[in-house]
Amino acid sequence: MKILIFPVAIFILAVAVHLVIWKISFPLKHRILILINIFAWVLVFGIIILPDFSQSLEFIVLYCSLGAAYLLSYPAIEADSPSLAITYNIAQTASAGLVKAELNKMMDDDILVVARINDLLSEGLVCLRSGKYYLTPSGLFLAGLFSGFRKLLNLPKGG
Amino acid sequence: MIYNQSLNICLPFIALAVNILFQISVFRFFPKTGLLRSVFFGFTVGCLAIIFLGFGTRLIFNLLVYVLLGYCYFHFINMGQTARRIRILTELKACPGGLSVQEILERYNSAEIIECRISRLVEHGQVLFKNGKYYIKSPFLLLVARTLIILKQALFPR
Numbered sequence: 001m002k003i004l005i006f007p008v009a010i011f012i013l014a015v016a017v018h019l020v021i022w023k024i025s026f027p028l029k030h031r032i033l034i035l036i037n038i039f040a041w042v043l044v045f046g047i048i049i050l051p052d053f054s055q056s057l058e059f060i061v062l063y064c065s066l067g068a069a070y071l072l073s074y075p076a077i078e079a080d081s082p083s084l085a086i087t088y089n090i091a092q093t094a095s096a097g098l099v100k101a102e103l104n105k106m107m108d109d110d111i112l113v114v115a116r117i118n119d120l121l122s123e124g125l126v127c128l129r130s131g132k133y134y135l136t137p138s139g140l141f142l143a144g145l146f147s148g149f150r151k152l153l154n155l156p157k158g159g
Numbered sequence: 160m161i162y163n164q165s166l167n168i169c170l171p172f173i174a175l176a177v178n179i180l181f182q183i184s185v186f187r188f189f190p191k192t193g194l195l196r197s198v199f200f201g202f203t204v205g206c207l208a209i210i211f212l213g214f215g216t217r218l219i220f221n222l223l224v225y226v227l228l229g230y231c232y233f234h235f236i237n238m239g240q241t242a243r244r245i246r247i248l249t250e251l252k253a254c255p256g257g258l259s260v261q262e263i264l265e266r267y268n269s270a271e272i273i274e275c276r277i278s279r280l281v282e283h284g285q286v287l288f289k290n291g292k293y294y295i296k297s298p299f300l301l302l303v304a305r306t307l308i309i310l311k312q313a314l315f316p317r
Contacts, residue, residue, distance in 0.1 A: 065227035072234040083276045084304040097292030112269040116243045132257035143252035146239045159246030
């Protein structure tokens with residue numbers, strides 16, 4: 001049981017550190033990178049105070065798995081999911097219902113696409129030169145990873 | 160002892176590899192299965208692999224790590240399928256000469272995003288389309304949306 005409790009406790013500590021930092025000073029840029037740094041430093045702290053060093057490998061594996069699941073979920077919380085926003089907007093009308101034209105007015109290009117381009121810019125995945133967007137090396141790696149995997153599954157463009 | 164510990168720690172990763180291989184094979188050779196169902200099958204086979212390969216040795220620990228890794232893999236597939244940022248990156252990858260905002264919007268825009276999502280919501284029984292209007296059919300996604308709003312209010316400044 002000890003093998004489960006300690007990594008989970010350290011993970012909760014990392015989440016708490018994240019929440020406190022976000023409350024004190026919300027970072028406007030490189031949020032994922034900052035989050036990775038928080039989790040990495042709390043991991044180092046966990047290894048230092050680990051009660052039984054023979055279980056360090058188990059601690060690292062479980063903590064990193066929890067951290068990876070959290071880091072992957074974070075962008076979904078940060079960015080408004082269009083499906084959830086559509087559901088919420090329809091619910092706001094109660095029994096009156098909502099026509100598609102109204103939805104298109106509520107959720108335009110600025111909200112759904114341009115805001116995401118700005119996110120990519122602030123995360124350093126794209127750069128802007130003379131009015132055009134280009135992939136940075138990390139953006140190119142990410143795009144290659146996803147398009148390669150989708151090609152392997154024979155899937156069309158996502159989004 | 161060290162050998163056993165190292166082998167035991169590898170079990171969730173072996174199960175994840177089994178999961179991925181099975182999911183890809185099922186979806187490639189039986190595309191009618193559907194993406195979500197293939198992910199579910201892959202996850203189940205990985206669970207069985209962990210139970211049979213490492214029965215009795217830290218089963219709960221291995222299962223927990225495997226579930227987390229399986230969740231990450233599901234998220235990876237889901238991001239490729241629905242994430243707008245990934246779609247924009249893919250569009251930019253296809254145009255090494257770069258794209259302006261207008262050019263990106265010609266390839267990917269709010270109308271396409273809404274059309275794709277609303278069809279999916281109707282298809283999956285979350286939303287009802289009647290007499291040219293959309294209504295909530297199932298409260299599940301609405302509950303998720305409200306929970307996320309609360310989480311966002313707690314996490315982000317207004």
